[in-house]
Every structure is written in C-alpha cells, then in structure tokens.
Amino acid sequence: MMKLKSEALRKKILATATTLMIEDGIEGTSTVKVAKQLEMAQSNVYSYYKSREDLLLAVFTYHQQLMVASLMPLLDESAAPIQQFETLFSGLIQFAKVHYDSIRIIMLFRNQPNWRQKLPTINDDAFFIRAFKLLRDYQAAKIVKPVPVDFLVEGAFSIVVNYVTALHAGELTEDKLTVQDVISLIEDLMLV
Numbered sequence: 482m483m484k485l486k487s488e489a490l491r492k493k494i495l496a497t498a499t500t501l502m503i504e505d506g507i508e509g510t511s512t513v514k515v516a517k518q519l520e521m522a523q524s525n526v527y528s529y530y531k532s533r534e535d536l537l538l539a540v541f542t543y544h545q546q547l548m549v550a551s552l553m554p555l556l557d558e559s560a561a562p563i564q565q566f567e568t569l570f571s572g573l574i575q576f577a578k579v580h581y582d583s584i585r586i587i588m589l590f591r592n593q594p595n596w597r598q599k600l601p602t603i604n605d606d607a608f609f610i611r612a613f614k615l616l617r618d619y620q621a622a623k624i625v626k627p628v629p630v631d632f633l634v635e636g637a638f639s640i641v642v643n644y645v646t647a648l649h650a651g652e653l654t655e656d657k658l659t660v661q662d663v664i665s666l667i668e669d670l671m672l673v
Contacts, residue, residue, distance in 0.1 A: 491529050493519060498540045503585055507593060512536060534599070541590045541600060544583035549608045551576040556608065558615055562624045565615070566672070570637065570664050577645040588642050591635070603631065625671055637667045 497518045501510040512533050516523040530536035555572040557565060577584040590596045603609040616633070619625040626633065644663045647653040 490525075494526055494529055494536070495540055495543050498536055499544070499582060499586060502537070502540060502589060503582060507537060507589055507596065510537065537596075538599060540586060541596075544580075544586040545601070545606075547580055547583050548573075548576055548587065549606060551580075552612075553608045556611055556615070558611070562619055562622075563668070563672075566668055567664055569612070570641065570667050571660055573638075573641050574645065574660050574663060577641055578648065581645060581649055584642055584645060588638075591638075623673055626673055633671050636670050640667055640670070 494515060497515050498510055501514055501518065505514075510533075512523050512526045512530070515536070516526050519525075526536065530539055552569060552572055555568050557568070560568065590600055603613050613630055613634075616625055616630045620627055620630070640663060644653070644658065647658075648655065
C-alpha cells in the first residue's frame with residue numbers, strides 16, 4: 482500500500498511542477514512553490530527529487546517519455562519513406578493536440594540553451610536512436626536533405642508546436658490549415 486501512495490505523491494509532485502512551469506516558466510518554478518501548492522514540507526519534495534534541477538529534469542523526462550510511448554508503435558523501418566513521414570508526423574500532431582501541456586514542457590526546455598545541454602540526448606532513448614538512424618538512411622538514399630538530422634527534426638517539431646499552439650489559441654482551425662497541410666510543410670522542409 483505504501484508504494485501506491487508514494488507513486489501517487491510522486492505523480493502529484495510532477496503534475497504540480499508541470500503546472501507551475503507552464504504558468505511561471507522554468508526559472509519561476511521551485512521546490513518551495515511545488516511544496517506550497519501541495520501543502521507539504523519542502524523536504525517531502527526532496528525525498529522524491531534530490532534537487533530543484535532533478536525535479537525539473539524529471540518533469541521534462543516524464544513528458545518526453547509520454548511522447549515517445551505514443552510514437553514508438555508508429556516507427557516502422559520497413560514502411561515507404563513518405564508513408565513513414567506521414568504516419569510519424571500525423572502521430573506527433575495528434576499527440577500534441579491531446580497532450581498539449583507535454584509539448585509545451587518539451588519546447589520550454591528545448592528553447593533554453595542552458596537547459597538543452599542537461600537534457601537526455603538522442604542516444605539515451607531507443608526510439609530516437611531508431612528514428613535518427615532511419616533519417617540518416619533516408620539521407621544516404623537522397624530522400625532527406627543533406628542537413629544535420631537533429632536540425633531538421635528540431636525544425637519539424639517547431640512546425641508541429643506552432644500549429645498546435647495556433648489551434649489552442651484559436652488563431653487557426655483545422656479547416657484553414659489541415660494536418661495534411663502541416664505534414665506537407667514538414668516534407669518540404671525535410672525531403673529532397
């Protein structure tokens with residue numbers, strides 16, 4: 482019984498830190514604020530996360546793992562390249578629409594140069610290893626532009642984030658700019 486309670490509290494701490502980060506940014510989020518929101522002692526937060534940085538990185542990792550879990554089943558190295566692009570990016574757009582806070586957290590960290598160096602790398606996750614290898618294989622086959630793959634992916638991810646943010650803000654509707662339109666923009670960015 483104690484484990485379930487501990488896991489539930491760990492998730493509450495992550496959820497509270499997520500909310501604070503979205504409201505106040507990374508720099509405006511602290512273990513003190515998280516503890517205050519949860520009406521607990523700061524030492525309770527430290528019993529789960531050894532430092533503020535540890536907590537903030539755990540929030541990033543949690544949201545990135547949600548995204549990876551959603552995209553991993555869509556990665557199929559045997560699919561035709563265009564079909565694979567459409568499947569992965571429509572899956573990413575769908576994930577971003579359903580888990581908008583996760584996308585916001587990931588971008589929040591990716592937009593901070595001092596945090597980017599602390600984040601997990603491509604080689605830390607099986608999904609990213611496979612996806613980036615596939616993109617490099619597509620480059621070797623002259624399907625993907627000969628530009629650093631991580632730069633291309635960052636650009637494609639930014640297009641998805643901008644699209645979903647515009648939808649959430651009411652600046653766009655899906656009949657003005659469809660998912661297929663967005664995928665076409667990404668393909669124009671990435672494909673030869």
